[in-house]
Amino acid sequence: MEDKKLKFADGHSDFLSKALKSRDISTLASSPEKLREGGVVFQVYAIYVGEGSGESSTKQALRQIEFFHRLDGINRVFRKTDLPTEDSRDVHAMLAFEGLIPVDGYPELLRLFHTLGVRMASLVWSRVNTFADGSLFGREQTGRGISTLGKEALSIMEKLGWVLDISHLNDEGVEDVFKYFSGPIVATHSCVRRLCDIPRNLPDEFIKEIAARGGVIGINFAPMFLTCESHATAMDIVRHMEYIINLVGEAHVALGSDFDGLSVYPEDLQGADMLPVLGHRMIEAFGYDVAEKIAWKNWVRVMEGALPG
Numbered sequence: 001m002e003d004k005k006l007k008f009a010d011g012h013s014d015f016l017s018k019a020l021k022s023r024d025i026s027t028l029a030s031s032p033e034k035l036r037e038g039g040v041v042f043q044v045y046a047i048y049v050g051e052g053s054g055e056s057s058t059k060q061a062l063r064q065i066e067f068f069h070r071l072d073g074i075n076r077v078f079r080k081t082d083l084p085t086e087d088s089r090d091v092h093a094m095l096a097f098e099g100l101i102p103v104d105g106y107p108e109l110l111r112l113f114h115t116l117g118v119r120m121a122s123l124v125w126s127r128v129n130t131f132a133d134g135s136l137f138g139r140e141q142t143g144r145g146i147s148t149l150g151k152e153a154l155s156i157m158e159k160l161g162w163v164l165d166i167s168h169l170n171d172e173g174v175e176d177v178f179k180y181f182s183g184p185i186v187a188t189h190s191c192v193r194r195l196c197d198i199p200r201n202l203p204d205e206f207i208k209e210i211a212a213r214g215g216v217i218g219i220n221f222a223p224m225f226l227t228c229e230s231h232a233t234a235m236d237i238v239r240h241m242e243y244i245i246n247l248v249g250e251a252h253v254a255l256g257s258d259f260d261g262l263s264v265y266p267e268d269l270q271g272a273d274m275l276p277v278l279g280h281r282m283i284e285a286f287g288y289d290v291a292e293k294i295a296w297k298n299w300v301r302v303m304e305g306a307l308p309g
Helices: 015-019 032-038 057-070 109-115 148-160 171-180 204-212 234-248 272-286 288-306
Strands: 008-013 040-047 092-098 118-122 163-165 185-190 217-219 253-255
Touching: 008 185, 008 217, 008 253, 008 272, 008 288, 015 040, 015 057, 032 040, 032 272, 040 057, 040 272, 040 288, 057 092, 057 109, 092 163, 109 118, 109 148, 118 185, 148 171, 163 288, 171 204, 185 204, 204 234, 217 234, 234 253, 234 272, 253 288, 272 288
Parallel strands: 008 040, 040 092, 092 118, 118 163, 163 185, 185 217, 217 253
Antiparallel strands: none
């Protein structure tokens, strides 16, 4: 198995928001060029709206979507027939919302964004909006769950067949999701709270519920999520993978790098072109067949079950 190369699928990258500000997108951690070099066959590109840009949140989102639609070097994924197969070597990419600020107050706009190609969303980034409360960094948790508008958004997303991402929700919001949403649920870029006790990571009961519903947890590469410190290695990512495998099985763990959304990366994993370093550690730890599931097959399985035909 030594000469077999893994392909990869990644559940979360902030490439789009960074690309609109970059003079040379090839330097970004998850550019199509670096994805191809690293063997990535499926990438979720998040629509992330920041603060203080001077543009409306809806305009920022639309600019990112327009850029995605004219981006060279990717095959765009809107339905299950667009997903990579065993023989695929090209980069396939899909759109997702990281927080619903661009439709804040108007959940019916989700139907419009569906026609533009969005297929997955989280209700919040790590802050508060009209739909729900995020897992706030360095601040006291609010203790509030999903709002009435948030429940309306969940209903629309369920009818559209979207995948729901719980990565940035607070605990009360996640519990509400389990009550009010019966569609596919994932955590695109989170880690294990038992190994690093911060609100952005998942407790065992959430991991078990996601697994029971057939979803996956994409392991975030942020050192602060992996080790609760500013330094991490590929083996720390493997450690979180191993914990989830032991808890719920190999079908429910995947990659959620957060490339282009981090200020600090693990050693030797500063970009998608370096993913084979992680792949080697995964094969050493789990063997090729299990590593292959985690590396790309689990994400593709979830999307095959969720995307329209």
